[in-house]
Amino acid sequence: MGNARIRPISLQDVDNIMKWVNDEEVIKNFQNFDKKITREEEEAYLGRVLNSRDDKMFAIETENGEYIGNIGLHQINSKNKLGRLGIIIGNREYWGKGYAQSAINEVLRYAFEDFQLNKVWIMVFKENERMKYICKKAGFDIEGILRQEYSDKNGRYHDMVRMAILQEDYVRKKNEHRLLDVKV
8 A cells, every 4th residue: 555645735736736637537526627727727726725724735745755646624614623625646657556545544634633623524426436435444424415516517417425534533543543553
């Protein structure tokens, strides 16, 4: 399994992002990628995220420091201590190798231990079995199905699955893993 490292994203990451941001196979499970994105649009988006109090975005790298995607906490609600998880592995060469799982685990540590959120949630296309599996493995539970919540660029509506993990679930899972690591 690949061990991902995460670091704060910067405007210098735009060159890497532009390599995949318009790749249909990479972005097919995202609602907001409904048109070709220009470098200027991506720079403006990153600028907004970097200046936002409600977004924390990170670059995902391999153990060797190769940039492979982005992960973040968005729509952070400080009053209710919750945020929406977003992740994309843009370099297809690293799909199915555990980097998404590893990056999610890192962001959950940040969300619950450093930022003291109570809940992290994610919206997943109902047909995106891979992402639902990864989230379940990370400790997320299904909260519900939002019927015909998003439409794609062809106007076809998709049901979305809302999944979430609470801080108490994260702590319990972390403690269970710690117990399994103890040698008897």
